[in-house]
Each structure stands twice: as C-alpha cells, then as structure tokens.
Amino acid sequence: MEIWKRNLYICCTASFIVSIGMSQMAPILPLYIAELGITDPGDIARWAGIVFGCNFISLAIFSPIWGRLSDRFGRKPMILRASAWLGFIMIGMGLAQSVTHLVILRLMQGALSGFQAAAIPLIAQETPKERSGWAMGMFFTAQVSGGLMGPLAGGWLSELIGYRHTFFLIGSCCLLGFLALTQLHENFHPVPAAAAMNLRETFQRLPQKQAIIGLFLTTVILHFSLTCVQPILTVYVHELVPDSDHLALISGAIFSSAGFASMIFASRLGNLADRIGSHRILFACLTLAGFVSIPQGLVTAPWQLGLLRFIHGIAIAGLMPSANNLIRQLTPPVCLGRIYGFNQSAQFIGMFTGAFLGGHIAAEIGIGNMFFIVAALLLINAVWCRFAICRHLPVPR
DSSP: OOHHHHHHHHHHHHHHHHHHHHHTHHHHHHHHHHHTTOOOHHHHHHHHHHHHHHHHHHHHHHHHHHHHHHHHHOHHHHHHHHHHHHHHHHHHHTTOOSHHHHHHHHHHHHHHOOHHHHHHHHHHHHSOGGGHHHHHHHHHHHHHHHHHHHHHHHHHHHHHHOHHHHHHHHHHHHHHHHHHHTTOOOOOOOOHHHHHOOHHHHHHTOTTHHHHHHHHHHHHHHHHHHHTTGGGHHHHHHHHSTTOSOHHHHHHHHHHHHHHHHHHHHHHHHHHHHHHOHHHHHHHHHHHHHHHHTGGGSOOSHHHHHHHHHHHHHHHHHHHHHHHHHHHHHSOGGGHHHHHHHHHHHHHHHHHHHHHHHHHHHHHHOHHHHHHHHHHHHHHHHHHIIIIIGGGSOOOO
C-alpha cells in the first residue's frame, strides 16, 4: 500500500476512536454541571458555554506553536503528544469536584492538545494534490463517524454507569487512539529554513495571502456558528420535552443526526470538490447551512430538530474539508504546518467565542432565537466568500 494511503487510514482510525470519546461529552456536559451543584437553568447554560469553550483559548494560543514545531520535528510526535494528553485530561474531568475544576482542566487540555492541527498537515503533505479533496473528506468522515456514535453512546452510558464513569471511558478511548497512532509512518525531512522563518516571512511566502486570510476568517465564522448552539442544545431539547425521562439519550440522538449526515456525504463532497473546485463546495454549503438554520429556531418537537440537524450535517460535511483542502492547495510545503496551525487557531477562536457568547446570549434572548443569529452569520459569510474569496482561488482543470 502507498505510504500516503497507509497514513491516511491510520489517522482515520485514530480520529474515529478519539471522536467517539470526545463527542460523548457535549450532550452530557450540562447534566454533569447540574450534578456538580449548579441548579438554575440559565446558570447551567452559561457554565456549559464556558466549560465547553474555555479550552479553545489555550488551543488558539498554542496551535501555531505546535504547528511550527511540527514543521521542524515532524507531525507524528505532535500527534502522539496530543492524543495521549487528551486521554489523561478526560480521566481528570471524571474526578472533578466543581465546575471550576472543569474549567481548569479544559484550559490545560488546550495547552498541549491539537490532534487535528498535527494530523491534517501530515495527511496533506503526503497526499497527491489531485486526491487531496477525497483524502480530507475521508478524514472528516472518520471524525464525524466517531462523532455520530459518541453522543448516542454518551447518552446511554451516562444513564447506565453515571457521568463520572463516562468521562473515564472517554479518556480510555483517547488512549486507544494514541496506541493506533504509534503505528504511523512519516517520511519527514526537516527544513532548517522553515524553523528560522518568522511570522512575516511565513506570510510573504504565500502566493495568495488574501485568499488564505479570508479562509481564516471563514473558519472563525463557521465554528462560531456551530458552537454557539452546540453546548446548550440539550437545554433546548429539555424545553421541547420538559417531562422526558430520557433527556440525555434524546439529545445524543439529535447530536448524532448531523454526524450521520456528514459521515454519508463527506467523501462524496470531497470527490466532487476535486472535480469542480473546493471553493464552489464551500460557497454552496455555507448557503445551505444558513437557510436550514432558520427553521431550527421554530421547531416544536425533537424529531423536527433532528431532521433539520441532519440536513445541517450535510452542509458541514462539505465546509471543513473544503477549507482545509484550499489551504493545502495554496500553501507552500515549507510552511504548511504553521499555516494549518493558524487555521486551527482561527477555528478555536470561533469555537470559544461561540460557546462563551452563545450561552450568555441564549440566557438573555432564548435558545430558539440563537438559530436566527446563526443563519444570518452563515448567509453573510456565504455572500462574502463568493465575492471576496472565491475569485482568488484556482479552478480545477
């Protein structure tokens, strides 16, 4: 088997395992916070946003540093460090005695984490450009496949073994991902010039600086729109079915509906992007995500929300791989890790601001109205992407 395919399959396997573990956390987090002593629904929503988003602060700070080190020492050491650290932090969260402990652990998680920031450049540098859209789609498929199973498993396990033991299981899944990644083989040749370049020199090497900066901004907006509702989705489901005895399980199923759609469509959209251009997929999926967000604020039953989240998942399946593939096509290999590090910082900035502000805004205006804000952001981003980014990007031959 070709090296690039072998690395892709190993990274996909590890991403699947890690995603199963990590995605279990989101639907049970508000319930775990309530178990730690927070009782007011508004306070639970605020704390869920803070806990979910605070690690993105340290991730945003440290991702470019780890990206630079990966250019210097290789991607594999960074991948192993990140996956092992995730496992230990998740086990620590199961031992937390207060919400403050969760905040501290999430900040620590971001400081030494960054699995995707290392795995994506490794896949990108090894994959032929004409197959990069498919490769990114495959990696994203593995990620969301784990994300599909995780919330369902988390909701079921939290009812079966309790929240703390569920976090212990999450940590174990991440450590299993670490074991899979020890089999990774990397043909890495350090470039001394890459380690010596400062920030200004790095951006001077980019042939399409405006397009890449535009992609960074699109990444911020995209992940803001995702995480401003994600950590409080369980609270929204509780508003729809206040008397349900299976809130965690229902919330997990709704979380998984988007992941199931992304699992089905990610590689297909990746293949399509290789033919017609990732920038066209990016614009179309931003538009779809914007329009399907509007009715999510008007639902009256959980099944309606689950169906709309499924359609939303189709759009997400095209957005993240397309943005990563475009960066791969526009970035010289000598600074690929660093540029992906900056894009990861943009992602984490969007995630933190979305999770932090989403919980506070939802407490003031209602969770349903948050979906209207999301729709406006995504549609504005689609129009801006069409006229300010796409014209700078290459069209496949």
